[in-house]
Each structure stands twice: as structure tokens, then as C-alpha cells.
Amino acid sequence: MTPPRAVEARAAWLLLATFLVAVAGLIYELIAATLSSYLLGDSVRQFSLVIGIFLSAMGVGAWLSRFVSDAFSGFVWAQILLGIVGGFLAPVLFLNYAWMGQVALPLYGALIAIGILSGMEIPLIARVLEQIGALKFRFENVLSVDYIGALVASLAFPLLVIPYLGLMSASLAFGGLNLAVAGLSLLVFREWATRVQVAVWAVAFVATLGALWQSERLVSVAEAELFEDDVILSEATSYQQITVTRYRDRVRLFLDHSIQFDSLDEHRYHEPLVHPAMALAPRARDILILGGGDGMAAREVLRYPEVQSVTLVDLDPRVTQLFRDHPDLSKLNDNALSDPRVTVVNEDAWRFLERETQIYDVVIIDLPDPKSIALSRLYTKQFYGLLAERLSGQGVFVTQAGSPFFARQAFWSVAETIESSRNPQRPGRGLQAVPYRSYVPSFGEWGFVLATFEPLTDRRIELPDGLSYLDDDVWRAAQIFDGDTDRVDAEPNTLQSHALMGYYLDGWDYWFR
CATH class of the missing domain: 1.20.1250 (Growth Hormone; Chain: A;)
Known part of the structure; x- marks a missing residue:
């Protein structure tokens, strides 16, 4: 016993x-x-x-x-x-x-x-x-x-x-x-x-x-099998898997194995994302960037001498740290994240807007695609309504909005959401949306939506020197959509419906699954 x-x-x-x-x-x-x-x-x-x-x-x-x-x-x-x-x-x-x-x-x-x-x-x-x-x-x-x-x-x-x-x-x-x-x-x-x-x-x-x-x-x-090029950095954080690859002078960033940029063509994404909003804003002194932890959008913003402050809000502190301190990565953004005018805040974008009281002239939204509810909520009427409270009276904001070709209905859902979001300058009316697009070889046809409180009477833009891609002719052409990308019916995205996430997943599944 x-x-x-x-x-x-x-x-x-x-x-x-x-x-x-x-x-x-x-x-x-x-x-x-x-x-x-x-x-x-x-x-x-x-x-x-x-x-x-x-x-x-x-x-x-x-x-x-x-x-x-x-x-x-x-x-x-x-x-x-x-x-x-x-x-x-x-x-x-x-x-x-x-x-x-x-x-x-x-x-x-x-x-x-x-x-x-x-x-x-x-x-x-x-x-x-x-x-x-x-x-x-x-x-x-x-x-x-x-x-x-x-x-x-x-x-x-x-x-x-x-x-x-x-x-x-x-x-x-x-x-x-x-x-x-x-x-x-x-x-x-x-x-x-x-x-x-x-x-x-x-x-x-x-x-x-x-x-x-x-x-x-x-x-x-x-x-080595998953990525075409040499992997120079691979890290798992509490938020995502970060992978950076390089082939000669060509650098690519992947988050959760999805490409975020290719240094060969990222200018065709970041220039259209940033410069129309900066050029159309009557004043561009205080700038807010939501996402964009790679510092590329901040690099473009800092081309404007009148900019006094840039607040960059990105959830993952490791991303902003890498693109500030890593010598091979910081040079891609011209050391923008080390510029004394730039303040980096590592926080959820929604929480930041809830607690923030500062008013911004331009807000640039460079967030990941709305492939989950956590991300979809940052493309809702409620989020844009909250954001509008942080814009100056003649302020402008712009968001990346996915592909109008591969996820057509999702793109137009973003436009519809902005147009139906609360406009504090014009109670009872929505915001004014200007959809446009750019061809980025790494992604395909890609879209953006610019928003203002009042309709834009003049959409001509004056751009800083040194741009590689965007000019006034490209900007005018970017606002024209063809038969494969033109507007289709789509529901606005809300915290209750998350219609955008369904449109996004269905669109990409149709083409690639």
C-alpha cells in the first residue's frame, strides 16, 4: 500500500x-x-x-x-x-x-x-x-x-x-x-x-x-521559401509579425506576411496619399498621421516648410523604433522620425482621438486594410465623426481606401461612409469626399479618399519640388475612374454592420482564392 x-x-x-x-x-x-x-x-x-x-x-x-x-x-x-x-x-x-x-x-x-x-x-x-x-x-x-x-x-x-x-x-x-x-x-x-x-x-x-x-x-x-528576397529582419511583436526583405537596394516591409511597401515603387503610394491633402489645405502647420509607422508619410509631410508639428500615431512601438533607429530603414524615410518636429505616439488611433484635444490642419490616415473588425472600426462613420472633431475649420483628411479594382465595393464603401459621416461644420449633412487612385505595381490599382467639410471649388494643387511621380496632370487623371473601377452601390461602414470588412474579403477572395 x-x-x-x-x-x-x-x-x-x-x-x-x-x-x-x-x-x-x-x-x-x-x-x-x-x-x-x-x-x-x-x-x-x-x-x-x-x-x-x-x-x-x-x-x-x-x-x-x-x-x-x-x-x-x-x-x-x-x-x-x-x-x-x-x-x-x-x-x-x-x-x-x-x-x-x-x-x-x-x-x-x-x-x-x-x-x-x-x-x-x-x-x-x-x-x-x-x-x-x-x-x-x-x-x-x-x-x-x-x-x-x-x-x-x-x-x-x-x-x-x-x-x-x-x-x-x-x-x-x-x-x-x-x-x-x-x-x-x-x-x-x-x-x-x-x-x-x-x-x-x-x-x-x-x-x-x-x-x-x-x-x-x-x-x-x-x-527563405516564403519571401523572394533575403530576409534582413524578422520579429514577432505583441501586435504582428514584422519582416523586412532586401534585394540589392530594394527593401520591402511585410506585416503578418502582407506587403506594406516596396522601396522601388512606394513613392507612387505615399505621394498621392500625402500631397493632395497637404496642397489643398489652406493651412498646413499641425499635421496628424494615423498609422504610417514606417515614416514614409511623415517624410512627404516634412517637404512643406510651413509644417510646425507632426504627430504620428502607430500602435506598434517596435515598428516606429525600427524605422527611426535601424540605419537601413531610417534612410528610407530620410530620418523623418528623428526630426524634432515629429512626435511619435504608440497608441490605438481611436483611443488617441478620444483623449486628444489638439486641432489639426491635415490628418493622413495610413492604416492597414480593413480585413478584421479591429481594423474595420477605424473606417466607420463613428470613427470619421470623431476625427472630424479634431480638424480645423478648413481642415482636410485623407485615408488610404484599398483597391478600387480588386475590392471595388469596399473602396466605394469607404467613400460612402465618409459622405454619410457627421459634419460638425454643416449639421445634418455629411462630409465631402474626393475619391482618387494611383497605380502601384506592388499592389495594383490603389485608391484614396480625401475629405473636407465644404465642397472644393478648386482642385488644382501646387506641389513641392523633388517629387518622383505626382504632378497636377497626374492628380487630375487620378480622379477619373474607368468601367472596372467606377462607383458602385455600397453600404456605409458602421460599428454595427462592418459592411466594409465583408466587401473587402469578398473582393480579394474573388480574385485570389
Whole structure:
């Protein structure tokens, strides 16, 4: 008979194991959701699918646990398999996507396997506790420890796991955690362990540690396949995956694997984004840039000598830090983020506008495309109404609005949203919108919408010297839309409808999926 102290020690280990496997299980779920949103897009849809599939699979696993005759052996095998499947989740998905362009099938297959194995853990641990005679055992204690582990994982994932490990290393590290739980369980219950379990565990543990040791090389291999050019910087932050590539003098920025600019043609985007608004504003002393953490828009704004202050608001501090301090990146924006007139604020654009009281002459919105609800809200009537309160009486704002060719209805939804947004200068009427476009080889046909309180009587613009692309003739032509890009019916985007996100996803899916 097992001594009472030994029973208590084993029971304590099983409760600790419950906490550890709960942390690992939720980390796998978050890695899967993050990877699917990176590689498949539409974070809301992907997170919903991942959570639904994972929880359903856990239910199946809990049901299947009743057919496991040896609870301890079942628990150990579940940990070994979780260490293998969960640990190699990110490496397999990244490499499979890079080599074969396929991610959905292996992602959801691995997610179902991880969910089933995770669902078996609690029932099996409860049976082992009963088997060893843990008289003080209560099932709700196991569940409480499991929920605490999930809370710790959900907090650690954005604050510690992604910033310090990245997806590849995190997957392997928590696979190692499952295998460590299996190994320690085999040690604590050594009389129940089998040679086969120990041998398989040892091979899996060594393989996982080896892969973790080589995780940077695995990242390099995957990125070499994913990106055409040499990867000179790759970082995961709490907000996104930042990747910078270079070929000779050509530099590209990718956020969450989506291209943001190519130094070869970025002037065809940033000049149309900035200069019409700056030139049409009667006064351009105080400027606000929302997004634009790469400093390119700020570079264009600083061409105007009358500019006294530029406030740049970008959510991710690492992006603005890189484009201020990295020598290869800061020269792309002519060191704009180090200019004493520029103040960088790392904050959500909506929160900034809510707390800000300063009035701006020109606002330039250079935010990512509205492919999620978090981004779509920054293209709503409510957001533009809030923004209008921060504009001077004759102020001008402009937003990038996506492609009028690939996502035609989405582009015109932005225009419709601006035209139906609250106009504090003309109560009961909307803002005045001027849609226009530019061809950017890296993106295709790209669109912008400029907004004012009053209709523009004269749209001629005087531009500073030194521009590579934009002139008055280009500006006039930019306001003409052809049969493939001309206005179509579209609903305005609101916090309730998020019609824009649907238009955007449908448009790009039509052309590229």
C-alpha cells in the first residue's frame, strides 16, 4: 500500500501537471489561431473557427477517454503525442505553407488532434487521482487548476510568449513542456511505466529539444521559401509579425506576411496619399498621421516648410523604433522620425482621438486594410465623426481606401461612409469626399479618399519640388475612374454592420482564392 505522504505528493504532482498541460493546450490553440490569421487572413473568421474546432475536439476527447482502460498510461501517451503534434505545429505549418502553399488541411487536422488529446487529459488525471487513493481529491479542484492554467496562458501569450519566443520557438517550447510532464509522470509513477513509453518519450524529447535549438534556422528556411528576397529582419511583436526583405537596394516591409511597401515603387503610394491633402489645405502647420509607422508619410509631410508639428500615431512601438533607429530603414524615410518636429505616439488611433484635444490642419490616415473588425472600426462613420472633431475649420483628411479594382465595393464603401459621416461644420449633412487612385505595381490599382467639410471649388494643387511621380496632370487623371473601377452601390461602414470588412474579403477572395 502506498504511504499517505507518497499519495499526497503524487496528488500534488498531478494537480501541478493539470496546470502545466492547461497552459500548453491553450498556447497551442492561440498559436493555431494566430497562424491561421497570418496565413489565411480574416482574423475574426479564423479565430472563431479555431476556437470552435478546438473546443468540439476537446469534447470528443473527453468522451473517448472512457474507452482508455489504463488511465495513467493513457495520460502519458496523450502528453507524448501532444508534445509531438503541438510542438511541431508551427514548424510544420510554416514549412508546408512555404513549400506547398497549403495550410488549412494540416492546420485543422493538427488542431483536431490536439483538441482530442487535450480533452482526454482531465478525465484521465481524475481517474489516476482516484486510483492512487487521493481521498481529499475533488473533481472541481482539478477543473479550477485547469482554468487557472488557461488564464495564465492567455495573459502570457501576447505579453511574453510572442515577443520573446516567436511562434516557431513557442510551439516547440510548449511541446517540450508536454513532454516534460510525461517524463516527470513516468518518474513519479515509475512502477507503472513501460520501456516502450520511456523509449518513445526519450526520442520525442531529444527531437523536440534539437528542433528548439535549431528553431532560428527553421525560421530562416521557412522565410527563405516564403519571401523572394533575403530576409534582413524578422520579429514577432505583441501586435504582428514584422519582416523586412532586401534585394540589392530594394527593401520591402511585410506585416503578418502582407506587403506594406516596396522601396522601388512606394513613392507612387505615399505621394498621392500625402500631397493632395497637404496642397489643398489652406493651412498646413499641425499635421496628424494615423498609422504610417514606417515614416514614409511623415517624410512627404516634412517637404512643406510651413509644417510646425507632426504627430504620428502607430500602435506598434517596435515598428516606429525600427524605422527611426535601424540605419537601413531610417534612410528610407530620410530620418523623418528623428526630426524634432515629429512626435511619435504608440497608441490605438481611436483611443488617441478620444483623449486628444489638439486641432489639426491635415490628418493622413495610413492604416492597414480593413480585413478584421479591429481594423474595420477605424473606417466607420463613428470613427470619421470623431476625427472630424479634431480638424480645423478648413481642415482636410485623407485615408488610404484599398483597391478600387480588386475590392471595388469596399473602396466605394469607404467613400460612402465618409459622405454619410457627421459634419460638425454643416449639421445634418455629411462630409465631402474626393475619391482618387494611383497605380502601384506592388499592389495594383490603389485608391484614396480625401475629405473636407465644404465642397472644393478648386482642385488644382501646387506641389513641392523633388517629387518622383505626382504632378497636377497626374492628380487630375487620378480622379477619373474607368468601367472596372467606377462607383458602385455600397453600404456605409458602421460599428454595427462592418459592411466594409465583408466587401473587402469578398473582393480579394474573388480574385485570389
